Amino acid sequence: MSGTLSLFDWPNERATERTLGAGPVTDAPAQSAHIEATPAPTRAGAVVIFDVETTGTDRTCDQIIELCAQFGLADDAPSQTWRFKPSVAISPGAQAVHGITAEALADCPVFADCCDEIANVFAAASVIVGYNLAFDIDMLAAEFTRLGRTPVDFSEKTIVDPFRLWQQCEPRSLQHAHQRFVGNRFEAAHSASADVAATGRVLGGMLKAFGLDGQDWSSVASVCDPSRASWVGPSRHLRWENGVIVLGFGKHTGAVLHVLARGPDKSFLRWVVGKDFPAHVLELCQAALDREPDDFLSWAQTRFGQPAPTVLPAFSK
Numbered sequence: 001m002s003g004t005l006s007l008f009d010w011p012n013e014r015a016t017e018r019t020l021g022a023g024p025v026t027d028a029p030a031q032s033a034h035i036e037a038t039p040a041p042t043r044a045g046a047v048v049i050f051d052v053e054t055t056g057t058d059r060t061c062d063q064i065i066e067l068c069a070q071f072g073l074a075d076d077a078p079s080q081t082w083r084f085k086p087s088v089a090i091s092p093g094a095q096a097v098h099g100i101t102a103e104a105l106a107d108c109p110v111f112a113d114c115c116d117e118i119a120n121v122f123a124a125a126s127v128i129v130g131y132n133l134a135f136d137i138d139m140l141a142a143e144f145t146r147l148g149r150t151p152v153d154f155s156e157k158t159i160v161d162p163f164r165l166w167q168q169c170e171p172r173s174l175q176h177a178h179q180r181f182v183g184n185r186f187e188a189a190h191s192a193s194a195d196v197a198a199t200g201r202v203l204g205g206m207l208k209a210f211g212l213d214g215q216d217w218s219s220v221a222s223v224c225d226p227s228r229a230s231w232v233g234p235s236r237h238l239r240w241e242n243g244v245i246v247l248g249f250g251k252h253t254g255a256v257l258h259v260l261a262r263g264p265d266k267s268f269l270r271w272v273v274g275k276d277f278p279a280h281v282l283e284l285c286q287a288a289l290d291r292e293p294d295d296f297l298s299w300a301q302t303r304f305g306q307p308a309p310t311v312l313p314a315f316s317k
Contacts, residue, residue, distance in 0.1 A: 052064045068082075086102075183205075
């Protein structure tokens, strides 16, 4: 971080928190989410923490439905939330994570109505903070691009991502894990026999540290990857969601497989079939192209097992 800027720095003026589309939190009008402007020099060095919720994870077609900006890191730091009515459906996986429904957004403005105000918030900040921030920045850029506007320029901002900070300050190599969860480093690192022995010791230490000692392996596996129960086959490429199979990769992430196979973008599945994807992915995509929808789902349930319930569907930044 450059200079003497503190992450807690923000001008003394307090912005009132408001939420668009959900009714005013204070006595401000429901359709205004305006932060009272202060001269640019007053906000020099300001810190903005932001996060978005979206209709899905595909930046080419999914849209932001909620954006929150907090001004500083203090517990009582002011914040502002915008909600937007999208022009595309909210994917079931996304809705399961953020809980925002289309009905809740019915009376909200569209993103275009607030883009100037949002751009001004970021323009006034010199430090941008967010967890796994690349996704949020990409989705924000996509919204401005769709409007024919120049995206917010983050090139001169100081970017602080706690997720990356965690990765850097607490490395994830087997040696580091052994030091943390076993208590010492191990010799002969990177020989197969040493690595498998170390992995066993590390896992034992993790089970104790995370309160999982004594749990059955199915429970441990569900903690490792909560979405695994919804996978169709041995990878996350395809998953069951509300009784249908959806894509978990590529530009059509979240799309229903048999619907995609009958639509104008079915060429994507033909492309997949011709590439080096896992065998079960190729088989399912080809079957979706060849079979009628009901027949396809019945076949898939027989071939790969019934859809399994999952508390946390496979949807993340």
